[in-house]
Amino acid sequence: MNLEDIIKETKTYYCLECGKCTSLCPVSRYNSNFSPRFMLERALMGFGDELIHDRELFSCLACYACSNLCPSDVDYPVFTQKVRNLASGEGEHGDCAHSGILFSLMRLMSRSDIRQKRLDWLDGCHTSEKSEVLYFAGCAPYFEPVFEDIEVSPVNIARNSIKVLNALGIEPMVLPNERCCGHDLLWTGDVETFKKLAQFNAQMIKESGAKKIVFSCPEGYRTFKIDYPQYVELDCELMHITELLAQNLSSLSFRAKRSNPEVKRVTYHDPCRLGRHLGIYEPPREIIRAIPEIKLTEMEHSGDESICCGTSAWTNCSSYSKQIRVERLHEAKATGAEALVTACPKCQIHFKCAMVDKGTEKCTNIEMKVMDIVTLVADALGDKSSE
Amino acid sequence: MNNSVLVIGGGIAGIQASLDLANMGFKVYLVEKSPSIGGRMAQLDKTFPTNDCAMCILAPKMIEANSHPNIELLTYSEVEKVSGEAGKVKVKVKKKASFVDWSKCTGCSECAKVCPVELNSEFDENLGKRKAIYIPFPQAIPNKYTIDKRSYPPCRVACPAGVNAQGYVALISQGKFKEALEVIRRTMPFAGVCGRVCTHPCEQDCERGQFDEPVAIRNLKRFVADYELRVGREKAVPVERTKEGKVAIIGSGPAGLACAYDLIKEGYAVTVFEALPQAGGLLRYGIPEYRLPKEIVDNDVSYIQELGVEIKINTPVKDLGEIFNQGYKAIFLGAGCQESMKLDIPNEEAKGVVYALDFLKRANSGVKIDLGNQVAVIGGGSVAIDCARVALRLGSKRVHLVCLESRDLTSKDRMLAQDLEIKEAEEEGLIIHPSLGPKRILTENGKVASLETRVCTSVRDEQGKFAPRFAEGPVTTIEADTIIVATGQKPSTVVFKEIEKSPMQTIKVDPITLYTNIDGVFAGGDVVSGPADVIAAITAGKEAAISIDRYLRGINMKEGRPETLKRVKEVSKAGVRPKARHSMPTLELGKRKGFDEVDLGFDEKTAVEEAQRCLNCAVCSECRECEKVCEANAIDYEMQDEYVELNVGAIILASGLGLYDISPLTEYGYGKIKNVITAMEFERLTAASGPTMGELKRSSDGRIPENIAFIQCVGSRDFRNKIYCSSVCCMHATKEAMLAFEHHPGTKSTIFYMDMRAVGKRFQEYIARAKKEYNVTYIRGRPGRIEVNHENDNPIIWHEETTSGEIKSFETELVVLAQAMVPQITKDLAKILGIELDEDGFVKAPDKLLQPLDTTRQGIFACGYVHSPRDIPDSVTQASGAAGRAAEAIAGGK
Known part of the structure; x- marks a missing residue:
C-alpha cells in the first residue's frame, strides 16, 4: 500500500485542514511539535518522505479523540498505522519503552516452534479442556514480572476474569500456546510479524472448536474484531468481558461484604480501544452501578470525551505522555472517588507508573487506587474458595 | 385557471413574493x-452589510x-392538504x-398583564419571558393576542371531578388568592373540605413529580379556602332560577351537595333532604375535627345554601313517591353508607364492642x-x-389497631389508609398490629x-379481590376495654325497597348516567359504590347533575359521555431548577390532646413559593x-380550529430556516458552559427590544464582556452534522463583532473561521472594515475543545x-457559536405539497441551473432559505423571481 492508497482508504483527501484534530489531541496539548493536521497536510501536499521520516509519526496514541469529532470523517489513527508501516520499511521506528523486552516477547511468539508455559497462574480457577467459550488471556502472564515493581498484576486480572466467568457458570478454555494478538506490532508498523501471530491464533482457535471468545483486554478485542478480519478467517462470536457481564447481571449474586470495603465511590476510565474504537461505554457502567454500596461518579471527560491513558504500543513514552496521565489522574481525583476503575491492563500500568515514577516535571504527588473492573466485580462476588 | 396564489411562510421572502404578486394584481393568500408574520429577520438586531x-x-x-x-393574511395557520393540479389547486x-x-x-395587552402563566x-430564543396569552413581539402583525393552550394538564385530567388545579395554582403563584378560589368553585363547592381530606390523585400525576417532587396541590387548595375564612367572605349571590323542574336531593353528604351545587348553578330549584340535625353527611359526622x-x-355548606339550595334538616325521607307528589321532577339519592359491617366472630355482642x-x-x-384505658x-x-386517633384524644392510654393488611406500604396487601395519616397516628402513639385478623372476643x-x-x-387474591387467608400459628391476644370495629360500611338496608340493589345493599345504576331502575331517580356516592373517598362522591354528584339536567330537558343522557380530557403530551422542563416541595406544618405532638386541627396550613409566602413550582403543563391554565x-x-x-378551502393557481x-440542534456537539459546551451562546441569542441580547433591552450581558455574572470569541461552522461543513455551508455565518459573526464594538467601544473580538466566505457585493470591504475599525481579529482554525476557567467562568x-x-x-x-441553519420544512409538509427534498432537506429543483426556483x-415554486442557504438580499431576489414564475404559470399562455 502506497501513500496514495492510504489517503484514499482513510478519506484523507476530505481534510479541510481546520485543525480541530490538533486542538483535540491529548499529545498536541503538551507536545507542540505534534500536529495531526500537519501530518495529513504533508501527505496531501506530496511531502510523503518528510512525513515518513518525522520522529513525531510515532507519537500518535491512536486514541481516536480526533477522528471521533473530525468534521471530514478522516480516519487519522488508521492513516498513522499504515504510514508507520511504510516508515518501518524505510527503517524508521518509534522510541521503544522497557528496553524492548515486550517487543522481543511478541516477536518470539511469532515463531512456530516456540513452547510456552503460560498457564501456571490458573490455580483456583475452573477451566475446561473443551468448551464453547474461550478466554483469551493475552499478554498478561508476560507482563507480570515486568511490572512487578509498580505493583500491577495483570495475571490477577486474568484470574479474576475466569473467576467471574465461573460465577456465571462458565468454565472456559484457555489455550496453552496462545500467541500475542499482535496489536502493538500492527500499530508500530510491523505488519509482517502481526500477520504471523494472527495466523497462529486463528489456526489454534479453529482447532479448539471455540464458538465464543471472551477478552478482558480491550486491545486484543479490538485487534480480533477490527484487524484480524483483514488478514485471517475466524468464525467466532467476540465479546469483551464487560459486555458479557452486563448481559448477565441478574445471574450474579453480590455479597453484602466486599473484600474492598474502603472503596465506596469509584470513577470509570474508558480505555480508548473499548470506548471510541468499539463504542462500548455503557456495559462497564451498568456493572459498576449494580454492585452494592458502590457509587459511580464521572470525570469531567468521560465516555466518548474520555482522555487517553497517555501511551500506546510501548512507544514514544515521554514526558508528554506523563503529563497526559497526570492530567487524567487529577480529573479522577477531583471526582472524590477512592478508586479509578478501568477495563484495560495497560491503562492500569500507565496510571500506576505515573504515580510511582515522580519524574522531574511539575507533577504534584497524586495517590489513587487503580483497579480493573473484573477485580472490582470479583471482590464483590467474593472468593468462593476462601468462604 | 385560478388567478390567485398561496404563499407559505410569512418571513421576508414570503412577504416579498406576496407583495410582488399583489402589485401585479393577483390575489394572494399568505x-x-x-x-x-416577520420570520427570522424580525429576530435580528441589525443586517449586514449595511x-x-x-x-x-x-x-x-x-x-x-x-x-x-x-393580500389575505392567514397567520397561526397551517396547510393541511393540497390537491388538484397546476392552475387549479385546492388547498385546505x-x-x-x-x-x-x-x-x-385591539391588541391593548391588558390580558397579558393579568395572565399568571409565564x-x-x-x-x-428562550432568554426572555412571555405570557400564555401573548403577541410574539411588540411589532407583531397582526397585532392580535393568541392564547397558547395545549390540551389539559395532568392534574386536571387526574382529578375525577375535573377540578382545574393548574388554574388555581397559577393564580396563587401571583398572589391572587380570591381568584384562585373562584376557579375551584367553578367546578365544585368544597375547597375547604377537599383542601384537607382529598386523596389528591392530582398530585400522583403531577408532572413536577417526574422532575423532583409533585406540587403540594391539596395544601394550596386549603390555603385559599383558609384565606377566605381569614379575610371574610362576602355572601354569595343567589343564582337566578331559569330552568323548569324542581330537583330533590336525598342526603347532604359530598355527593348530594355537589349535585345540588351543579344543578342550582344550571338554574334549577334544588331541595336537599337531610335526616340528621345538620348538613354535611360524613364530612360532619364521620371525619373527626382534628x-x-x-x-x-359550615363555610362550604353555607356557600351552597347562599346560592339558593334549600336544605331541610331533620327530614328523613321514607318514600320516594311522596317526594314526587310534592312536585319534584327528579331525585338524586346520595344517602351514603350508614351501617357498619359486622365481624361475625364470637362474643361480638359483648358490652364494649362499638362500631366505627x-x-x-x-x-x-x-x-x-x-x-x-385500652x-x-x-x-x-x-x-x-x-377511630384510633379519636380514641387517643378521648384519653385512652393504649390504643391498638389490628388489621389484616401489611404495614409495608409498598406491598400489594398494604393498609388502605393514606401514608401520612398512618405516620401521624403512629407519632401520636397508636400501636399497629398488621397482618392479623380478629378470631374471637374474650369477655369477663x-x-x-x-x-x-x-x-x-394474604389479603387479596390474584385478581385483587378481597379473600383473606390465615395461617395456623401463634395466637396474639390484645387486652382491651373497648373494641371499635372499623371494617367497612354499607348502605342502610331498610329504605327504598323498590330500588334495585346488589347483594351488598348498594344501589344498582347505569355506570354512565347513574340512572336507577326507577324513572326520575338517580343515585351516586357511597350508596352506589360502597365506601369510597370524598372526591369520588363529588364526582358522582356532578355526573348525576349532568344526567338530571339532560333528563329534565329531555335530551339523550348518554351522548358524549363520559367526557375524557386529553392530557398534554410533552411538558418542557428546560431551565427548571430543582426546588423541594414545601411540607405541611403540623401541630406539635404534645399539643395534640383535644380536637385541634393537626395540619396548620401554609402561610402566604409558602403558598406562593409552592405554587411557583408548578410547571404550567398545559401553558394556558384557563384561570x-x-x-x-x-x-x-x-x-x-x-374556540375550535377552523378549516378553510382555498382555490389557487400556484x-x-x-x-424559511430553522436552527440546527447543536447540543450533540458537546465539545463546544453549549448548554453546559455558561458563557457560550448562539449567534441568534447574541442578536436578541444586542437588540433594543430584547430581553436585556440591548445590553450585551453575559449570563454568569451579568458583566459586559470586553473580549468575545466567535466560533464558525458549528454543525456546518461537518460530515457528522450538516455537510453544507450555512452561507451567512462568516458575515453575521463579523456583523455581531461590529455590534459588540458599537455597544462598547474597545471590545475585542476574535473570529475562529475555516474559510472566510465573503462573496457578496462589498462583503470583502466589510471584513476589512471590521479588522481596521472594529478591533476584530480573524484566526483560521476550528477549535476542538472548550474548557472553563472556574475562577471567572471564562x-x-x-x-x-x-x-x-x-x-x-x-x-x-464570551463565546458565540455560529449555529448551523437548516431548511424549515417538515417531511409532512413536503408530502402534503407533493414536492421532493434533497439529501440535506432543502427543496429540490428539477433543474438547478435553468429552473432553480x-x-x-x-x-x-420555492424561495429563501428553504430553497438553499442564503442571506436576506438573495432571499428577497429569489422571492421576486418566484413571484414572476408563479405569475407566469397562472397568467401565461391563457
Whole structure:
C-alpha cells in the first residue's frame, strides 16, 4: 500500500485542514511539535518522505479523540498505522519503552516452534479442556514480572476474569500456546510479524472448536474484531468481558461484604480501544452501578470525551505522555472517588507508573487506587474458595 | 385557471413574493404558522452589510403586506392538504384556534398583564419571558393576542371531578388568592373540605413529580379556602332560577351537595333532604375535627345554601313517591353508607364492642364517651385510623389497631389508609398490629376483656379481590376495654325497597348516567359504590347533575359521555431548577390532646413559593382572568380550529430556516458552559427590544464582556452534522463583532473561521472594515475543545492556528457559536405539497441551473432559505423571481 492508497482508504483527501484534530489531541496539548493536521497536510501536499521520516509519526496514541469529532470523517489513527508501516520499511521506528523486552516477547511468539508455559497462574480457577467459550488471556502472564515493581498484576486480572466467568457458570478454555494478538506490532508498523501471530491464533482457535471468545483486554478485542478480519478467517462470536457481564447481571449474586470495603465511590476510565474504537461505554457502567454500596461518579471527560491513558504500543513514552496521565489522574481525583476503575491492563500500568515514577516535571504527588473492573466485580462476588 | 396564489411562510421572502404578486394584481393568500408574520429577520438586531436596523426595514414591508387589498393574511395557520393540479389547486388550511376573537381584539395587552402563566419566549430564543396569552413581539402583525393552550394538564385530567388545579395554582403563584378560589368553585363547592381530606390523585400525576417532587396541590387548595375564612367572605349571590323542574336531593353528604351545587348553578330549584340535625353527611359526622374542623364544613355548606339550595334538616325521607307528589321532577339519592359491617366472630355482642360510624358520629356530636384505658380498633382504612386517633384524644392510654393488611406500604396487601395519616397516628402513639385478623372476643362478666387474633398471610387474591387467608400459628391476644370495629360500611338496608340493589345493599345504576331502575331517580356516592373517598362522591354528584339536567330537558343522557380530557403530551422542563416541595406544618405532638386541627396550613409566602413550582403543563391554565379584563370581549375559550378551502393557481413555498440542534456537539459546551451562546441569542441580547433591552450581558455574572470569541461552522461543513455551508455565518459573526464594538467601544473580538466566505457585493470591504475599525481579529482554525476557567467562568478555547501551526489555548469572556441553519420544512409538509427534498432537506429543483426556483411539482415554486442557504438580499431576489414564475404559470399562455 502506497501513500496514495492510504489517503484514499482513510478519506484523507476530505481534510479541510481546520485543525480541530490538533486542538483535540491529548499529545498536541503538551507536545507542540505534534500536529495531526500537519501530518495529513504533508501527505496531501506530496511531502510523503518528510512525513515518513518525522520522529513525531510515532507519537500518535491512536486514541481516536480526533477522528471521533473530525468534521471530514478522516480516519487519522488508521492513516498513522499504515504510514508507520511504510516508515518501518524505510527503517524508521518509534522510541521503544522497557528496553524492548515486550517487543522481543511478541516477536518470539511469532515463531512456530516456540513452547510456552503460560498457564501456571490458573490455580483456583475452573477451566475446561473443551468448551464453547474461550478466554483469551493475552499478554498478561508476560507482563507480570515486568511490572512487578509498580505493583500491577495483570495475571490477577486474568484470574479474576475466569473467576467471574465461573460465577456465571462458565468454565472456559484457555489455550496453552496462545500467541500475542499482535496489536502493538500492527500499530508500530510491523505488519509482517502481526500477520504471523494472527495466523497462529486463528489456526489454534479453529482447532479448539471455540464458538465464543471472551477478552478482558480491550486491545486484543479490538485487534480480533477490527484487524484480524483483514488478514485471517475466524468464525467466532467476540465479546469483551464487560459486555458479557452486563448481559448477565441478574445471574450474579453480590455479597453484602466486599473484600474492598474502603472503596465506596469509584470513577470509570474508558480505555480508548473499548470506548471510541468499539463504542462500548455503557456495559462497564451498568456493572459498576449494580454492585452494592458502590457509587459511580464521572470525570469531567468521560465516555466518548474520555482522555487517553497517555501511551500506546510501548512507544514514544515521554514526558508528554506523563503529563497526559497526570492530567487524567487529577480529573479522577477531583471526582472524590477512592478508586479509578478501568477495563484495560495497560491503562492500569500507565496510571500506576505515573504515580510511582515522580519524574522531574511539575507533577504534584497524586495517590489513587487503580483497579480493573473484573477485580472490582470479583471482590464483590467474593472468593468462593476462601468462604 | 385560478388567478390567485398561496404563499407559505410569512418571513421576508414570503412577504416579498406576496407583495410582488399583489402589485401585479393577483390575489394572494399568505399563510404563516406562527401568530405573526416577520420570520427570522424580525429576530435580528441589525443586517449586514449595511448594519441597518432589521426591524426598521422589515416593519414597513409587514405593514404593507397586512394592508394590501390583494393580500389575505392567514397567520397561526397551517396547510393541511393540497390537491388538484397546476392552475387549479385546492388547498385546505387549518386556522389554529387562537382563543381570541381577532375581529374584536385591539391588541391593548391588558390580558397579558393579568395572565399568571409565564414561559420562555421563543422569539427571544428562550432568554426572555412571555405570557400564555401573548403577541410574539411588540411589532407583531397582526397585532392580535393568541392564547397558547395545549390540551389539559395532568392534574386536571387526574382529578375525577375535573377540578382545574393548574388554574388555581397559577393564580396563587401571583398572589391572587380570591381568584384562585373562584376557579375551584367553578367546578365544585368544597375547597375547604377537599383542601384537607382529598386523596389528591392530582398530585400522583403531577408532572413536577417526574422532575423532583409533585406540587403540594391539596395544601394550596386549603390555603385559599383558609384565606377566605381569614379575610371574610362576602355572601354569595343567589343564582337566578331559569330552568323548569324542581330537583330533590336525598342526603347532604359530598355527593348530594355537589349535585345540588351543579344543578342550582344550571338554574334549577334544588331541595336537599337531610335526616340528621345538620348538613354535611360524613364530612360532619364521620371525619373527626382534628382533620376537618366543623367551621370548614359550615363555610362550604353555607356557600351552597347562599346560592339558593334549600336544605331541610331533620327530614328523613321514607318514600320516594311522596317526594314526587310534592312536585319534584327528579331525585338524586346520595344517602351514603350508614351501617357498619359486622365481624361475625364470637362474643361480638359483648358490652364494649362499638362500631366505627356510631362511634365517630357520637364523638363528632360532642357526646362524652368513656372508652377505658385500652382500646383495640379493627380495620386498616382511613376510618379505622380516624377511630384510633379519636380514641387517643378521648384519653385512652393504649390504643391498638389490628388489621389484616401489611404495614409495608409498598406491598400489594398494604393498609388502605393514606401514608401520612398512618405516620401521624403512629407519632401520636397508636400501636399497629398488621397482618392479623380478629378470631374471637374474650369477655369477663359479659364485658370485653381482650381480642384474640390469628395471622393473616394474604389479603387479596390474584385478581385483587378481597379473600383473606390465615395461617395456623401463634395466637396474639390484645387486652382491651373497648373494641371499635372499623371494617367497612354499607348502605342502610331498610329504605327504598323498590330500588334495585346488589347483594351488598348498594344501589344498582347505569355506570354512565347513574340512572336507577326507577324513572326520575338517580343515585351516586357511597350508596352506589360502597365506601369510597370524598372526591369520588363529588364526582358522582356532578355526573348525576349532568344526567338530571339532560333528563329534565329531555335530551339523550348518554351522548358524549363520559367526557375524557386529553392530557398534554410533552411538558418542557428546560431551565427548571430543582426546588423541594414545601411540607405541611403540623401541630406539635404534645399539643395534640383535644380536637385541634393537626395540619396548620401554609402561610402566604409558602403558598406562593409552592405554587411557583408548578410547571404550567398545559401553558394556558384557563384561570379566565384575561376574560375578566378584556373590554372588547374577545376571549373565547371554546374556540375550535377552523378549516378553510382555498382555490389557487400556484403555490410559493417560503418557509424559511430553522436552527440546527447543536447540543450533540458537546465539545463546544453549549448548554453546559455558561458563557457560550448562539449567534441568534447574541442578536436578541444586542437588540433594543430584547430581553436585556440591548445590553450585551453575559449570563454568569451579568458583566459586559470586553473580549468575545466567535466560533464558525458549528454543525456546518461537518460530515457528522450538516455537510453544507450555512452561507451567512462568516458575515453575521463579523456583523455581531461590529455590534459588540458599537455597544462598547474597545471590545475585542476574535473570529475562529475555516474559510472566510465573503462573496457578496462589498462583503470583502466589510471584513476589512471590521479588522481596521472594529478591533476584530480573524484566526483560521476550528477549535476542538472548550474548557472553563472556574475562577471567572471564562471559556478557554483550544485551537490550532493553522496558518502558523501553533497550538494554543485562548481565554475569552464570551463565546458565540455560529449555529448551523437548516431548511424549515417538515417531511409532512413536503408530502402534503407533493414536492421532493434533497439529501440535506432543502427543496429540490428539477433543474438547478435553468429552473432553480421550481420544485419537482408543477405550479409550486420555492424561495429563501428553504430553497438553499442564503442571506436576506438573495432571499428577497429569489422571492421576486418566484413571484414572476408563479405569475407566469397562472397568467401565461391563457
